[in-house]
Amino acid sequence: MRLPCPYCGERDSREFTYRGDATLTRPAVESEMADYVYQRDNPLGWHKEYWLHTVCRTWLAVERDTRTHALGPVSIARCERVGS
Amino acid sequence: MPDFNLIHKAVLADVRYGIFGNMPPEGPGIRLQACPETCLLHVLGAPGCGDLFTVLTARPACHVRVAGPSQWLIASEDPITDVVIRDLEDLLGERAVVSDQTHGRIRIGISGPRASALLAKGTAIDLDPAQFQTGKSAMTLIGHITVNLARIGHDAFEIIVLRGFAESLWNDLIHMGLEYGVDCIPAHLAGKHPSGKITG
Ligand SMILES: [Zn+2]
Numbered sequence: 001m002r003l004p005c006p007y008c009g010e011r012d013s014r015e016f017t018y019r020g021d022a023t024l025t026r027p028a029v030e031s032e033m034a035d036y037v038y039q040r041d042n043p044l045g046w047h048k049e050y051w052l053h054t055v056c057r058t059w060l061a062v063e064r065d066t067r068t069h070a071l072g073p074v075s076i077a078r079c080e081r082v083g084s
Numbered sequence: 085m086p087d088f089n090l091i092h093k094a095v096l097a098d099v100r101y102g103i104f105g106n107m108p109p110e111g112p113g114i115r116l117q118a119c120p121e122t123c124l125l126h127v128l129g130a131p132g133c134g135d136l137f138t139v140l141t142a143r144p145a146c147h148v149r150v151a152g153p154s155q156w157l158i159a160s161e162d163p164i165t166d167v168v169i170r171d172l173e174d175l176l177g178e179r180a181v182v183s184d185q186t187h188g189r190i191r192i193g194i195s196g197p198r199a200s201a202l203l204a205k206g207t208a209i210d211l212d213p214a215q216f217q218t219g220k221s222a223m224t225l226i227g228h229i230t231v232n233l234a235r236i237g238h239d240a241f242e243i244i245v246l247r248g249f250a251e252s253l254w255n256d257l258i259h260m261g262l263e264y265g266v267d268c269i270p271a272h273l274a275g276k277h278p279s280g281k282i283t284g
Contacts, residue, residue, distance in 0.1 A: 007153045008222060012208045015225050055223040055230050056152035076153070 001069045005053045005060060006076050019050035022061045022077070050077060094121050094271055095190055095250045101270050105262030113198030113264025116257055118271040119191035123164040124244065125172065126183040129154030133179040143175070149221035149232050149244060154180075157232055157244055159191055190250050193274075194257065195240035198264040203233070203241060205260050213238060229253050 001013045020040075027036050043066060051060045063072030096118040103112065123146075129136055133154055140148045140156055149157040162168070164186045172182050194203065200211045206226035209216055213235075216222075221234035229252065232244040245253050258266050 008224075011224070015208060055225055058153055 003051060003053075003060070003062065003071070004074050005056065005058060006074060007058055008053060008056050011053070011055075015053060015055050016060075017052045017054055019052050019059065022048045022050045046072065094118070095247050096192075096254060096271065099251055099254045099268075100258065101268045104258050104266045104268065105264065107265040111265075112196055112267040114194065114196045114202055114257075114261040114266045116254070116261075116266060116268045117193030117195070117274060118254075118269065119193055119242070120161070120271045120274060121186060121190055123158075123160040123162060123168065124185045124189050124191070125158040125164075125169070126151070126185045127156040127158060127172075127176070127180050128183065129156075129180040130178060136176070136180060139175070143172070147234070147236075147242075149234050150223075151232055152223055157185070157189070159242075159244065188247055189244050190247055192243045192245065192250070192254065192257070193236075193240070194243065195237070196264075196267075197239055198261070199239050199241055202257065202261045202264060206256070207233060209233060211235075226253065227256055229256070 002010050003013060003016050004010045024036060027033055045065055045067060046063060047066050048061065048063050051062050052058070053060060059077040060074055061077040062074050064070070065072075099118070127136065127140065131154075136154075136156060137148060137150065140146070140158060145162050146158050146160040149159070151157045158172075160168075164184060169182055169184060176182065203209075203226070204211055207224045209222055209224050216235055218235050218237055221232060224231060224233050226233070226243070229245060229249045231253070234242045234244075236242050243253070254268075258268065
């Protein structure tokens with residue numbers, strides 16, 4: 001699989017580290033923390049997730065089809081967070 | 085009395101030098117050059133600082149490499165001094181901070197007719213001169229080691245690597261280049277060795 005880092009361009013997956021579900025929001029209350037940390041779906045199909053481009057140290061928000069590795073939009077996660 | 089006496093020495097002072105591998109009749113396919121540990125600065129841009137590459141490149145006697153979003157590495161053959169850092173800080177003002185990494189990262193020159201072929205074994209970057217032109221640089225992996233790779237000539241590249249990984253990378257590069265013939269040149273012979281000149 002290759003991922004297009006918006007900064008570096010397309011690189012192979014060795015340069016990236018998977019950093020989990022990008023749709024979760026850190027809960028405000030303690031009682032929901034365990035689910036936030038440990039509960040994960042294993043979706044079949046499109047999934048929004050974080051990947052760290054380890055060489056340029058940029059977190060990316062990536063949409064990926066877990067069946068085919070087809071990619072949707074890839075953005076720099078920091079920009080997306082600030083924007084939302 | 086300290087428990088250990090700290091010894092200041094270049095990280096590549098004691099690695100393997102000389103000729104390795106199958107030497108073709110026309111000479112070594114690869115020249116590995118340990119660069120003197122003179123000056124290496126890390127520039128970290130503030131949010132919204134814009135592209136400072138042109139600003140940094142305008143300064144004399146320095147090579148600017150792109151090191152990630154809003155980050156640049158500056159290498160120079162001139163030794164680092166407080167004045168160099170202060171001048172750079174004055175130039176950048178609020179736009180960026182400067183961190184001296186002369187102790188933290190080192191440079192290795194890789195040149196010769198098979199330099200691209202050797203690097204292609206380790207990196208995901210397309211090294212076609214039309215894609216990765218002279219003067220371009222990028223962060224990438226060589227094997228498992230994160231490096232900044234720059235093209236400084238058609239058959240000449242320079243790597244910036246964390247000091248602690250330098251010896252391991254040096255040995256990897258020799259190993260990767262055995263089929264081409266590798267001439268490994270120590271830092272004090274930079275530019276003086278008969279075959280050690282990094283040509284453009
Ligand atoms: Zn990147």
